[in-house]
Amino acid sequence: MSLDNSKIGVIGAGTMGSGIAQIASQNGHTVVIVDSNEKILTQSNENLKKVLNRLIEKGRINEGESNKIIENITYTTQLELIKSSDIVIEAIIEDLNVKHNLFKSIENIVSDKCIIASNTSSLSIASLGASLKKPNRIIGVHFFNPAPLMPLVEIIPAVQTDQSTLSEIQSLIKRWNKVGVLCKDTPGFIVNRVARPFYGEALRIYEEGIADFATIDWAITEIGGFKMGPFTLMDYIGNDVNYAVTCSVFEAFYFDPRFKPSFTQKRYSEAGFLGLKSGRGYYKYNNKQTIIPSINKDHDLGTAIFERILFMLINEAIDAVFMQVASVEDIDLAMTKGVNYPQGLLSWADEIGLKPILDGLQNLYEEYGEDRYRPNPLLKRMVRNNLKFYS
Numbered sequence: 001m002s003l004d005n006s007k008i009g010v011i012g013a014g015t016m017g018s019g020i021a022q023i024a025s026q027n028g029h030t031v032v033i034v035d036s037n038e039k040i041l042t043q044s045n046e047n048l049k050k051v052l053n054r055l056i057e058k059g060r061i062n063e064g065e066s067n068k069i070i071e072n073i074t075y076t077t078q079l080e081l082i083k084s085s086d087i088v089i090e091a092i093i094e095d096l097n098v099k100h101n102l103f104k105s106i107e108n109i110v111s112d113k114c115i116i117a118s119n120t121s122s123l124s125i126a127s128l129g130a131s132l133k134k135p136n137r138i139i140g141v142h143f144f145n146p147a148p149l150m151p152l153v154e155i156i157p158a159v160q161t162d163q164s165t166l167s168e169i170q171s172l173i174k175r176w177n178k179v180g181v182l183c184k185d186t187p188g189f190i191v192n193r194v195a196r197p198f199y200g201e202a203l204r205i206y207e208e209g210i211a212d213f214a215t216i217d218w219a220i221t222e223i224g225g226f227k228m229g230p231f232t233l234m235d236y237i238g239n240d241v242n243y244a245v246t247c248s249v250f251e252a253f254y255f256d257p258r259f260k261p262s263f264t265q266k267r268y269s270e271a272g273f274l275g276l277k278s279g280r281g282y283y284k285y286n287n288k289q290t291i292i293p294s295i296n297k298d299h300d301l302g303t304a305i306f307e308r309i310l311f312m313l314i315n316e317a318i319d320a321v322f323m324q325v326a327s328v329e330d331i332d333l334a335m336t337k338g339v340n341y342p343q344g345l346l347s348w349a350d351e352i353g354l355k356p357i358l359d360g361l362q363n364l365y366e367e368y369g370e371d372r373y374r375p376n377p378l379l380k381r382m383v384r385n386n387l388k389f390y391s
């Protein structure tokens with residue numbers, strides 16, 4: 001079966017569901033978007049019109065195309081309207097029981113051939129598939145926010161998923177001009193696993209009193225070339241949201257110390273310093289403008305901070321290769337296309353040289369004696385054998 005002209009059902013008309021419905025409609029599919037909340041459906045429809053008007057103003061689409069995109073989408077509270085869907089993409093709240101109940105209802109409505117996909121960020125695809133009578137049709141399709149703009153989609157087959165479900169989804173995502181990366185059904189998939197030290201190590205450096213938030217952000221952006229520093233990004237994501245993801249990955253990895261959450265972030269969340277949305281996070285905001293405190297622009301200090309965070313990120317990316325979570329190329333694509341890293345971590349590692357990275361991690365490990373700094377065995381082997389990730 002080809003999904004080229006398929007009918008798409010999207011469940012959940014919040015941030016992600018609305019974006020996914022827009023992508024599907026823009027690609028010529030007939031879309032039914034379902035939400036239990038009528039107001040959210042109205043809001044989703046109004047937001048889409050605003051987005052499309054902006055695209056018309058910019059000359060990206062004409063009025064006829066805009067009308068077609070709107071007409072392609074049916075907004076409804078009635079789940080039954082997804083009956084003729086070839087694929088249903090679920091984007092409702094992140095709760096296993098609620099998703100299980102929904103999946104059972106979906107399966108009672110759609111045909112046996114319908115693919116059932118989830119946009120979950122943190123639940124295992126296997127656990128979602130367990131609620132289905134035909135679990136071979138379950139698959140994870142993890143879009144990034146805002147979905148119409150972010151190119152990355154992590155594609156996650158569960159142990160129950162069959163090859164045809166995977167192949168059909170891979171070609172659909174490609175036809176939507178998205179960058180699909182194949183990922184094992186493991187906690188945090190690629191991006192939310194590999195990116196943990198970006199936040200965790202930055203918080204740790206702050207907690208040790210090595211530098212303040214603004215200086216760490218300066219080191220990462222000015223010296224490291226990242227678009228945003230970790231504290232600016234955490235304030236943007238929301239401290240509560242970022243802290244919850246860290247806790248969920250930590251728990252899912254059976255409390256591996258590499259993923260240990262930070263007290264600082266917990267306290268900031270508890271205090272309601274959630275970031276931009278609450279007017280105060282690591283930074284203070286005045287009308288959404290950051291009040292930047294003074295920065296210690298000491299180049300040696302900045303380099304040391306940047307290298308420590310980068311080496312920890314590279315170690316995590318290497319672990320994802322070591323544990324067969326994804327290919328070298330897909331891990332690099334995930335971090336550049338999903339979270340805008342300036343370079344793929346593994347190609348960056350090749351460029352720096354694996355030996356200095358191993359030495360840097362080994363020094364941290366010896367200094368602290370903590371497991372979070374243990375260099376990955378694959379890194380050690382590659383250094384021993386003088387290997388690179390890309391030839």
Ligand SMILES: NC(=O)c1ccc[n+]([C@@H]2O[C@H](COP(=O)([O-])OP(=O)(O)OC[C@H]3O[C@@H](n4cnc5c(N)ncnc54)[C@H](O)[C@@H]3O)[C@@H](O)[C@H]2O)c1
Nearest residue numbers: 012014015016035036037040091092093094119120121145
């Ligand atoms: N927000 C992100 O940045 C992001 C990124 C990637 C993945 N995700 C994942 O996408 C999913 C949705 O996240 P979101 O941020 O769009 O959430 P959201 O809160 O914006 O939207 C969820 C919507 O689901 C609706 N809903 C809840 N239960 C329902 C049910 N039983 N039937 C129909 N509708 C129901 C709610 O009314 C709400 O409108 C979650 O699984 C989340 O983990 C979120």
